[in-house]
Amino acid sequence: MKPNGIELVTDSEVYPPSDDTYLLLDAIELGPSDSFLEIGCGSGLLSVAAARTSRRVVATDISLEAVRNTRENLIRNSLDHRCSVIQSDLLSAIDPNSKFSIIAFNPPYLPKDEHTSDMDRALVGGTVGVEMTERFLSEVSSYLESQGSVYVVASSLADLERVEAAMLKNGLRVERTATKRLFFEILQVLRGTP
Ligand SMILES: C[S@@+](CC[C@H](N)C(=O)[O-])C[C@H]1O[C@@H](n2cnc3c(N)ncnc32)[C@H](O)[C@@H]1O
Numbered sequence: 001m002k003p004n005g006i007e008l009v010t011d012s013e014v015y016p017p018s019d020d021t022y023l024l025l026d027a028i029e030l031g032p033s034d035s036f037l038e039i040g041c042g043s044g045l046l047s048v049a050a051a052r053t054s055r056r057v058v059a060t061d062i063s064l065e066a067v068r069n070t071r072e073n074l075i076r077n078s079l080d081h082r083c084s085v086i087q088s089d090l091l092s093a094i095d096p097n098s099k100f101s102i103i104a105f106n107p108p109y110l111p112k113d114e115h116t117s118d119m120d121r122a123l124v125g126g127t128v129g130v131e132m133t134e135r136f137l138s139e140v141s142s143y144l145e146s147q148g149s150v151y152v153v154a155s156s157l158a159d160l161e162r163v164e165a166a167m168l169k170n171g172l173r174v175e176r177t178a179t180k181r182l183f184f185e186i187l188q189v190l191r192g193t194p
Pocket of ligand 1: 016017062089108121122123
């Protein structure tokens with residue numbers, strides 16, 4: 001997906017589009033017949049881009065500020081009629097009978113350390129960093145179409161192999177689809193298919 005021409009504002013309490021956001025955006029292949037679910041939409045760049053292309057888009061976040069921010073950005077881009085935005089802890093508010101062809105999550109993936117910040121909810125995935133992703137992967141398969149794909153971002157600052165193992169354990173074949181080397185970490189997009 002491409003961010004070209006998307007107009008975006010970011011609330012000061014919401015995660016702004018960053019290297020991981022753009023890496024995931026670039027890795028996702030989406031067509032008009034796809035149905036797209038984003039977990040942890042933040043300020044909404046991925047879901048706004050998906051709403052330009054895809055027939056059905058649902059964006060979720062646990063943070064009410066993120067839900068409001070994504071709605072605002074959909075309205076700014078005249079795409080609010082093409083995407084529902086709901087507050088949800090991972091998949092808990094999604095109808096269990098719903099299926100999607102693409103599900104994406106740029107999760108909080110960093111390990112907890114002694115520093116705390118207002119952005120921890122967007123950044124810290126647990127003691128070793130991968131716990132939130134593991135919880136997501138244990139729930140996601142039943143929402144995925146049989147030919148569908150799930151995309152997650154992982155970081156070398158956490159345990160990438162543990163994320164891959166969680167995908168396999170939950171019946172997903174794993175492919176490393178995109179990598180970005182930053183000064184202090186390597187970001188990886190993993191794609192899982194049933
Ligand atoms: C790294 S940010 C990614 C935001 C956006 N998708 C992006 O790529 O720029 C992680 C997002 O996950 C959300 N989040 C954290 N815990 C969550 C949970 N249990 N369920 C749903 N979303 C959650 C945070 O509020 C935050 O917006």
